Amino acid sequence: MTETHQTHGPAALDVTGVVDPSSAPSATDQASLSELRDIPQATVTRLATYLRVLGVLADRDTTTVSSEELAAASGVGSAKLRKDLSFLGPNGVRGVGYEVARLHARIAGALGLDRVHNVVLVGVGNLGQALARYPGFARRGFSLVGLFDSDPERIGVSVGDLVVRHVDELEQACLELEATLGVISTPDEAVQEVADRLVRAGLRCILSFSPTLLDVPDNVETRQVDLAVEMQVLSFNGARNIENGPSSSASSSSNSPSSTSPRNGSVIAP
Amino acid sequence: MTETHQTHGPAALDVTGVVDPSSAPSATDQASLSELRDIPQATVTRLATYLRVLGVLADRDTTTVSSEELAAASGVGSAKLRKDLSFLGPNGVRGVGYEVARLHARIAGALGLDRVHNVVLVGVGNLGQALARYPGFARRGFSLVGLFDSDPERIGVSVGDLVVRHVDELEQACLELEATLGVISTPDEAVQEVADRLVRAGLRCILSFSPTLLDVPDNVETRQVDLAVEMQVLSFNGARNIENGPSSSASSSSNSPSSTSPRNGSVIAP
DNA sequence: GTCTGTGAAGGGCTTCACAGCT
DNA sequence: AGCTGTGAAGCCCTTCACAGAC
Structure with a gap:
């Protein structure tokens, strides 16, 4: 009765909240007037999610993260994440991954969150x-x-x-x-x-x-x-899930946890 | 300081909430197993909105509503509304409009809200x-x-x-x-x-x-x-609005109030 | 004439797959 | 070898415009 989850597969990194407001390093990326355009609405919403996850990672002194890991912890596919980030320009190092602090600052800047x-x-x-x-x-x-x-x-x-x-x-x-x-x-x-x-x-x-x-x-x-509305949509989708049979196709709403490689176990430990 | 809005254009019908749970008439539309599929996710979300607005209209003893009126009161375009409703099959009468009580029951049934x-x-x-x-x-x-x-x-x-x-x-x-x-x-x-x-x-x-x-x-x-996330997306979009110049193109988030005929005054009074 | 229902065109987002850098 | 960044293909949704019912 007191043990926590144990049958859980894909959600790597186990991000559980709690950020403190001490992270932004040197890169003072100001939202440079032209970046604002051309960022798809759907991408903006997810950037806010990535930002939160990066905050958690920073608190754990994680310095580097791959698109695969960050995507899993955010509940999206890795390709989608890379595409999203590409709207902000180059952010990572090929063959290595993203520097957590730097990417956090980059997204915060793009979203206009460098000022309170x-x-x-x-x-x-x-x-x-x-x-x-x-x-x-x-x-x-x-x-x-x-x-x-x-x-x-x-x-x-x-x-x-x-x-x-x-x-x-x-x-x-x-x-x-x-x-x-x-x-x-x-x-x-x-x-x-x-x-x-x-x-x-x-x-x-x-x-x-x-x-x-x-x-x-x-x-x-x-x-x-x-x-x-949230609850009505939720209950409808729930009913649809049962109808369609509990097979694949994952969920649907705000987050689509369709991990690219389905149920491959831990992504954090290579 | 005490007067209310006066410069407001498009939002017809002025729907202001408050529904009571006494509306469903005769049509006991059960979600008939096959309707559940093939309804686009985006449509499901909006159906919940239409349902609420219809509840308000029913409370006012409005018996009939056109797609134009219902769309305006829901903050969407009329074509989108008709397309959304078309996934539930025929619901209205051509040349007339939709019967409020009937449509309410129809949507409630489709969303599985005929049971508590x-x-x-x-x-x-x-x-x-x-x-x-x-x-x-x-x-x-x-x-x-x-x-x-x-x-x-x-x-x-x-x-x-x-x-x-x-x-x-x-x-x-x-x-x-x-x-x-x-x-x-x-x-x-x-x-x-x-x-x-x-x-x-x-x-x-x-x-x-x-x-x-x-x-x-x-x-x-x-x-x-x-x-x-809601606030971050909101503030970003706000910044983008100012950047792009406060011209047309309406807003963006959950509701897109791009009324088909822009700023044509009241839609409720023909 | 009016207003709904809908095929078809168009746009935006997602997914794929790979080129390119380290 | 590993992982990012990105054109291209595909899919979903929105918008248009009109056929069809009243």
Whole structure:
């Protein structure tokens, strides 16, 4: 009852989280204006994953990693990983692999994570409080700098290091705090108004946890996390798996763990 | 400071959430074994969105909707919507549109949501508690039936309607509760062990909020929600928007609000 | 005339397989 | 010999445009 996994095959390197913010070495790769274009959307999403895995490897003082290993630890195929990285230009050494610290810095630079992003969070209910206390938040390049709500009972309450302020101060505070990213975890009815305020305050990036469709100007980037959609897609795919018979073809969603060489055991120990 | 949006164009129908679980009419469309195949992954994800919007429309006693309207309210193009629906067979009436209740039932059936799914949640920390109290959870076909944790201080505590049980009871309880979907919101270190237990208990669908890569058998479907990845992708796309100049080309992520007829005002009022 | 359903064209992403560097 | 970087092939998805039903 207490033993952990033992029947597990492909997931090499056993990356289990936990990064500390001390890794970037010398290479100060600034996102050089032209790299931003031409990186496929799907690749951008995976780069963020590689970045996290590289952080874990750096913490373990792993200095070098091959595409095969990094791919396995990230849940993708090695060819896909190399293709993804190729959009950033040459990153590794042929016959050897990638230098962990260098590649980490390279990706962070490309994603614009060499500078810290200030985040404001609006809606300090159950979910908002949980988000405000989420440690991985700060650990991956984001600094929570403001909490806002409209409920008088919540104003002035401390959550983590911050004190909840009234949402009427939002526009003003965003400017003072130099916020660049807004997170909305209010009830559905308030979402659009909050989004409008964030836009008015000059924010260009909004993450919403409401299923409501946000209506914002073209130059504002939004992203939604809808829990119910995730679960519905999940259960459908689960049903399909059983239907199709539990043979090959791997899964499907965000990560496609179709390892290139199926079930060949450890990839870390050659 | 108190007025809401006024410069907003395309998002017609202004769907703002809130569904109640009283809609399905006569058509008991069972997922008929062959429909499961051949539905593109991207389509499945959007079907879940359409389903939610249709729920909202049903609540408003809207009986009929055109592809143009439903598409606008869902943040997609009308052609894409029609193509998506076509995978379920004929659903509408030419020259008229779709009957809301009928289409809702049709999609729900196709996604396997005509039966309720029992969900167990493991890890009742900040995030876990927020999830446990999330109302939209139950409102969209999922019933939370069990809460588990390993921290002695949390065992026996009530969250919502449920009492937190020890994670050692997990396998046994999953069988008794007839759970079909597991949600993991534990610290990263515990995620793999919890996943192993869920698999052992026969669950085929796992939703994880940890960035850790899950290693599970092929017939188990997993899905991850990684907050940091969402924010990193968001901020990158935001930077790219500014770089490219705030012209056309709309956004990019989950929803692509590229309305077919750009900025033509209300679609709901003909 | 209106609006759905769909073949066909087009674009983007993935996979393959190998050239090229160490 | 080993491993990266990359053209090319293939696949999936999106978009177009129109035939067909009402």
